[in-house]
Amino acid sequence: MIEVKDLYKGFEGQEVLKGIDYVFERGKTNLIIGQSGSGKSVFLKCMLGLFKPDRGTIAYDGKPFSSFSDEEQRELRKEIGMLFQGGALFDSMNVEENVMFPLRMFTKQRRKEMLSRVHEVLERVNLEGTGKKMPSEISGGMQKRVAIARAIVNKPKYLFCDEPNSGLDPKTATVIDNLIQDLTHENDITTVLITHDMNSVLEIGERIAFLKDGVLAWKGTKHEIFKTKDEAVTDFVYSSDLFQKVRDAQQQGQ
Amino acid sequence: MTYLHSIGEYFLMLKGVFGRMTKTSVLRNLILKEINDLIMGSMGIVAFLSFFIGAVVAIQTALNLNNPLIPKTLVAYAARQSVILEFSPTFISIIMAGKVGSYITSSIGSMRVTEQIDALEVMGINSKNYLIFPKIIAMLTYPFVIAISMFLGMSGAYTAAVLGGFVTSDQFITGLQEDFTPFHLTYAFIKTFMFAFILATVPAYHGYYMKGGALEVGEAATTSFVWTSVVLIVTNYIVTQLLLS
Numbered sequence: 001m002i003e004v005k006d007l008y009k010g011f012e013g014q015e016v017l018k019g020i021d022y023v024f025e026r027g028k029t030n031l032i033i034g035q036s037g038s039g040k041s042v043f044l045k046c047m048l049g050l051f052k053p054d055r056g057t058i059a060y061d062g063k064p065f066s067s068f069s070d071e072e073q074r075e076l077r078k079e080i081g082m083l084f085q086g087g088a089l090f091d092s093m094n095v096e097e098n099v100m101f102p103l104r105m106f107t108k109q110r111r112k113e114m115l116s117r118v119h120e121v122l123e124r125v126n127l128e129g130t131g132k133k134m135p136s137e138i139s140g141g142m143q144k145r146v147a148i149a150r151a152i153v154n155k156p157k158y159l160f161c162d163e164p165n166s167g168l169d170p171k172t173a174t175v176i177d178n179l180i181q182d183l184t185h186e187n188d189i190t191t192v193l194i195t196h197d198m199n200s201v202l203e204i205g206e207r208i209a210f211l212k213d214g215v216l217a218w219k220g221t222k223h224e225i226f227k228t229k230d231e232a233v234t235d236f237v238y239s240s241d242l243f244q245k246v247r248d249a250q251q252q253g254q
Numbered sequence: 255m256t257y258l259h260s261i262g263e264y265f266l267m268l269k270g271v272f273g274r275m276t277k278t279s280v281l282r283n284l285i286l287k288e289i290n291d292l293i294m295g296s297m298g299i300v301a302f303l304s305f306f307i308g309a310v311v312a313i314q315t316a317l318n319l320n321n322p323l324i325p326k327t328l329v330a331y332a333a334r335q336s337v338i339l340e341f342s343p344t345f346i347s348i349i350m351a352g353k354v355g356s357y358i359t360s361s362i363g364s365m366r367v368t369e370q371i372d373a374l375e376v377m378g379i380n381s382k383n384y385l386i387f388p389k390i391i392a393m394l395t396y397p398f399v400i401a402i403s404m405f406l407g408m409s410g411a412y413t414a415a416v417l418g419g420f421v422t423s424d425q426f427i428t429g430l431q432e433d434f435t436p437f438h439l440t441y442a443f444i445k446t447f448m449f450a451f452i453l454a455t456v457p458a459y460h461g462y463y464m465k466g467g468a469l470e471v472g473e474a475a476t477t478s479f480v481w482t483s484v485v486l487i488v489t490n491y492i493v494t495q496l497l498l499s
């Protein structure tokens with residue numbers, strides 16, 4: 001569980017996050033949606049401690065991040081898996097070494113054990129057989145999946161994903177969405193997932209936070225998002241064709 | 255004001271570099287890789303430049319010795335002094351600021367813009383130590399490069415002076431040993447160590463703290479070359495003033 005209270009963050013005169021209160025629950029997929037530039041990535045980076053909030057607290061399972069000692073922070077970080085929007089694979093390492101990296105850093109496993117775990121996760125993201133390729137030799141969507149594999153390889157307790165399925169075809173995107181949801185339930189992970197993809201919202205939107213201009217404009221579930229009268233949300237959500245069709249179908253069914 | 259800020263930031267970076275260490279087994283591989291990339295990769299160009307510049311220094315000196323009162327041994331003496339004191343340590347370091355320096359800036363800089371550094375930090379890895387420390391250690395072998403450069407510079411001078419018929423082999427060897435001050439070598443290697451540290455850290459600073467995208471990586475590499483050269487030359491001046499005068 002991650003509790004965010006009264007979070008503010010700005011850059012050189014531009015306020016990006018303006019007072020956010022929210023709780024990300026454990027064992028659930030917590031989605032953050034919102035327009036491009038609304039501050040979703042900044043929000044995520046504040047939670048990860050990559051940006052220092054101007055005000056407010058972020059507590060991991062009840063303990064404020066700012067009160068962690070260096071050592072505690074490092075212990076916490078071993079339990080965090082993060083997928084960056086651009087993948088952020090290490091381009092001096094091949095796919096296998098990239099995925100193995102957290103294991104090499106944080107575990108005392110033998111190479112053979114690590115390799116078998118690496119191949120296990122590569123299989124889960126449908127990338128068997130690409131282990132020896134360099135990141136520059138695989139497609140953008142494949143890089144994204146390698147990055148997901150790296151984020152989950154060390155069985156994190158907290159999983160952060162910044163647009164896991166942008167750049168993926170609908171079928172692979174669904175596979176990835178389901179993978180993230182399954183892992184979340186299996187391992188009781190606190191998953192925070194940013195998405196633009198309305199398909200994902202429908203699939204795995206167990207809890208949804210809608211961010212608009214740096215404030216939390218709406219929160220709810222994938223069932224509630226169809227019923228809400230909140231104009232900001234409907235405005236954003238129904239710009240997607242898919243959503244309109246689903247709603248129309250639902251209304252006809254009733 | 256911004257300069258002061260940068261200097262402060264540079265020293266804070268150094269503090270971070272020598273802060274919490276990366277896992278030893280990982281660090282060892284990184285160091286070996288850096289020795290390969292930074293040192294081995296530069297041997298060819300350094301050898302080539304050293305040999306020919308040594309040769310040119312010898313020819314220039316020989317051509318300017320028209321006065322019969324000045325002994326021929328001066329050719330080797332002059333070549334030795336210029337190669338050991340300035341050419342190998344300083345000139346080669348400026349070349350390295352272009353080669354190794356821009357490589358360091360652009361490799362760290364592109365990791366910054368593609369969030370690879372953030373990825374390290376999220377995992378709780380001290381990214382300054384992980385990225386910069388191995389480069390500093392690899393550069394500790396830089397004095398080897400300079401020693402080889404000195405040797406090849408003198409070989410070039412010998413080849414040009416003797417084969418060019420300016421002096422005899424004996425005159426060259428005598429000149430080489432004339433008035434030799436061992437402290438000059440000490441001085442040369444003291445500054446080489448300092449240059450090695452500068453060559454690793456100033457470009458690393460420019461890469462680590464860069465902002466922007468791919469275009470800015472190129473700009474950062476250029477700026478880094480300029481500043482590394484400036485710092486090298488100023489350090490050279492100060493060290494020479496302190497040690498030789």
Ligand SMILES: Nc1ncnc2c1ncn2[C@@H]1O[C@H](COP(=O)(O)OP(=O)(O)OP(=O)(O)O)[C@@H](O)[C@H]1O
Pocket residue numbers: 011016034035036037038039040041042043085
């Ligand atoms: N490092 C930074 N320095 C200055 N401003 C920044 C920085 N990072 C983000 N911003 C600003 O914060 C605002 C929100 O950016 P953010 O990346 O969070 O958007 P986003 O919601 O993730 O958008 P997208 O869906 O396109 O990824 C933008 O206006 C951006 O210019």
Ligand SMILES: [Mg+2]
Pocket residue numbers: 040041042085162
């Ligand atoms: Mg974003």
